[in-house]
Amino acid sequence: MTMTACKNCPLRQKSMFTPFTQDELSFMQSFKTGELKVDPGTTILLEGSNSPQLYTVLSGMGTRYKTLENGRRQVINFLFPGDFVGLQAGIMGEMKHSVEASTPMTLCAFRRDDLWTLFRQHPARAYDLTWIAAVEEHFLGETIASLGQRDAIQRIAWALVRIHERLKAAGLQKANRVPLPFRQQDLADALGLSLVHTNKTLKTLRSKGLAQWSDGTLELRDIATLADLAMIDPERPQQRPLL
Amino acid sequence: MTMTACKNCPLRQKSMFTPFTQDELSFMQSFKTGELKVDPGTTILLEGSNSPQLYTVLSGMGTRYKTLENGRRQVINFLFPGDFVGLQAGIMGEMKHSVEASTPMTLCAFRRDDLWTLFRQHPARAYDLTWIAAVEEHFLGETIASLGQRDAIQRIAWALVRIHERLKAAGLQKANRVPLPFRQQDLADALGLSLVHTNKTLKTLRSKGLAQWSDGTLELRDIATLADLAMIDPERPQQRPLL
DNA sequence: CGCTTATTTGATAACGATCAACTAAAGTGG
DNA sequence: CCACTTTAGTTGATCGTTATCAAATAAGCG
Numbered sequence: 001m002t003m004t005a006c007k008n009c010p011l012r013q014k015s016m017f018t019p020f021t022q023d024e025l026s027f028m029q030s031f032k033t034g035e036l037k038v039d040p041g042t043t044i045l046l047e048g049s050n051s052p053q054l055y056t057v058l059s060g061m062g063t064r065y066k067t068l069e070n071g072r073r074q075v076i077n078f079l080f081p082g083d084f085v086g087l088q089a090g091i092m093g094e095m096k097h098s099v100e101a102s103t104p105m106t107l108c109a110f111r112r113d114d115l116w117t118l119f120r121q122h123p124a125r126a127y128d129l130t131w132i133a134a135v136e137e138h139f140l141g142e143t144i145a146s147l148g149q150r151d152a153i154q155r156i157a158w159a160l161v162r163i164h165e166r167l168k169a170a171g172l173q174k175a176n177r178v179p180l181p182f183r184q185q186d187l188a189d190a191l192g193l194s195l196v197h198t199n200k201t202l203k204t205l206r207s208k209g210l211a212q213w214s215d216g217t218l219e220l221r222d223i224a225t226l227a228d229l230a231m232i233d234p235e236r237p238q239q240r241p242l243l
Numbered sequence: 244m245t246m247t248a249c250k251n252c253p254l255r256q257k258s259m260f261t262p263f264t265q266d267e268l269s270f271m272q273s274f275k276t277g278e279l280k281v282d283p284g285t286t287i288l289l290e291g292s293n294s295p296q297l298y299t300v301l302s303g304m305g306t307r308y309k310t311l312e313n314g315r316r317q318v319i320n321f322l323f324p325g326d327f328v329g330l331q332a333g334i335m336g337e338m339k340h341s342v343e344a345s346t347p348m349t350l351c352a353f354r355r356d357d358l359w360t361l362f363r364q365h366p367a368r369a370y371d372l373t374w375i376a377a378v379e380e381h382f383l384g385e386t387i388a389s390l391g392q393r394d395a396i397q398r399i400a401w402a403l404v405r406i407h408e409r410l411k412a413a414g415l416q417k418a419n420r421v422p423l424p425f426r427q428q429d430l431a432d433a434l435g436l437s438l439v440h441t442n443k444t445l446k447t448l449r450s451k452g453l454a455q456w457s458d459g460t461l462e463l464r465d466i467a468t469l470a471d472l473a474m475i476d477p478e479r480p481q482q483r484p485l486l
Numbered sequence: 487c488g489c490t491t492a493t494t495t496g497a498t499a500a501c502g503a504t505c506a507a508c509t510a511a512a513g514t515g516g
Numbered sequence: 517c518c519a520c521t522t523t524a525g526t527t528g529a530t531c532g533t534t535a536t537c538a539a540a541t542a543a544g545c546g
Contacts, residue, residue: 069474074388133376140383145317147390148435192391231312
C-alpha cells in the first residue's frame with residue numbers, strides 16, 4: 001500500500017505546530033491498516049462490541065448514538081470529516097455506543113494495538129490524541145448544557161450554528177450553505193426532542209428567515225440572530241496551543 | 244516537600260497494571276506542585292480563565308458546571324475523590340466550565356506546563372491520562388442520553404445509582420449508604436429539572452422505598468429496582484485493559 | 487432573634503410529546 | 517409501466533409531564 005499519512009487525518013491536522021518527522025511518517029504508514037468504504041446505513045461500530053479498530057473520517061458523515069433499553073435512541077454527536085472514532089473502544093476495550101454512516105463514508109483504519117506503540121514512540125502524536133479527546137469532551141459538555149437548560153428553539157438554533165461552524169472548519173461551506181445529509185429524526189434524537197416538534201421548530205426558524213434546511217443542505221441566513229437566540233458565547237476557533 | 248505520589252491520584256489508581264518506576268516516582272514528585280485546601284463554596288476554576296494548574300481531587304466533593312447567558316446553570320458532573328480536573332484547560336488553554344467546592348476539599352495541584360514532559364518522558368502515564376479522558380467522555384455520553392431520553396424519575400434514579408456506584412468505588416460506602424453533600428438544586432441543575440420537580444420526584448422514590456437522601460447521606464434501599472427503573476445496563480466496573 | 491438558605495407542598499400554566507392523517511418522493515416488483 | 521410499499525417531511529388536535537408561581541416550614545447563624 002503506497003500512502004502518506006491521510007490528508008484529513010486529525011493527527012495530521014493537529015500537527016501544524018509539530019510537524020511530522022520522517023520516522024513518524026513511516027510509523028503512520030504502518031499505523032494505518034487500510035481504508036474502509038461503507039454505504040449509507042452501514043453500522044461501522046456496534047455498541048457492546050470489542051472492535052480492534054480505530055477510525056478517522058476521511059469523507060462522508062454519520063452518527064454516533066446509544067440505544068436505551070426502551071428502544072429510544074440518543075445521538076451523541078454527528079460525525080464529520082476529520083473526526084476521530086473509536087478512541088473509547090480503543091482505550092476502554094468495549095464500544096459504549098454505535099456508529100452508523102448517513103452517507104457513503106470513507107474511513108482510515110488503525111489497529112488498536114498500535115495505540116500503545118504510538119504513545120511510547122511518538123509522544124507528540126499521543127499528545128495530539130489527548131488534545132482531540134479534550135476537545136470532544138468540551139463539546140459533549142456543551143451538549144449537556146443544551147439538553148439540560150435550553151428549550152426547543154434554542155436547542156435547534158444552537159445545533160445548527162455549531163454544525164455550521166464545524167462544517168465550515170472542515171471546508172465544506174459555500175456561501176453560508178453547508179451539506180447536512182441527515183434526517184430530521186436524527187436531529188430530534190440528538191436534541192432529545194420529538195420528530196414532530198423538531199419539524200415544527202425548524203418551520204419556525206424558516207418562517208423567521210433565520211435558517212433553512214432542506215434537501216440535505218443547511219443555509220443559515222442570520223447567524224448573529226441564531227447565535228443570540230441560542231445564547232452561544234462567541235467561541236474562538238479551536239486551535240491547539242503550542243506545546 | 245517530602246511526598247510520594249498522592250495516594251488517591253488517579254494516575255496512581257490507574258497504574259495497577261503498569262507500576263511506577265523509580266524514575267517516574269521522582270518525576271511525579273516534581274510534577275506535583277502542592278496541595279490545595281479550599282472551603283465549601285470556593286470556586287476552584289473559573290469559566291473563561293486560563294488556569295496554569297491541573298488538579299486531582301484527594302478528598303471532598305464539588306461540582307463542575309457551565310453558566311449560560313440567561314443565568315441558568317448546568318452541572319456537567321459531580322467531582323469525587325480521585326477525579327481529575329482541568330485537563331481541558333491544561334490541554335486547550337482555557338477553562339470551558341467552572342469548578343466549585345461543595346465541601347471542604349483538598350486537591351493535588353500540577354503544573355500544566357509539565358504535561359508535555361509527562362507525555363515525552365512517561366508514556367505509560369500519558370496513556371493513563373488518555374484513558375481517564377476516554378472514561379470521562381463515556382460518562383458524559385451517558386449523561387447526554389439521560390437528559391435526552393429519560394423522564395424525570397428515570398433521570399433521578401439513574402443519577403442516584405451512578406453516584407452510588409462511583410462513591411462505592413471510591414471506598415466511601417457503608418452499608419448501602421454513601422455521603423452525598425449536595426443540595427437538591429445541584430442535582431436539579433445536573434439533570435435539567437426544576438428544583439421543585441426534583442424534590443417531588445425524590446419524594447416519590449422515598450415513598451416507594453427505593454432511595455432516601457437527606458442530611459447529606461444517600462441510601463439506596465433497592466438498587467435492582469432503581470437500576471431497572473432507570474434502564475441502566477449493568478455496567479462492569481471500569482477497569483483499564485492491559486496494554 | 488431576625489436573616490438567610492434549604493426543603494417541602496399545592497395550584498396553575500406551558501412546552502413539548504403523542505396520536506392521527508396526509509403529501510411527496512423514491513424504490514420495487516409484477 | 518404502473519400499482520404497491522416504504523421513507524421522509526408536514527400539519528392539526530389533544531394530552532401530560534414538568535416548569536413556574538406562591539407560600540410555608542425548618543434549620544443554621546450572626
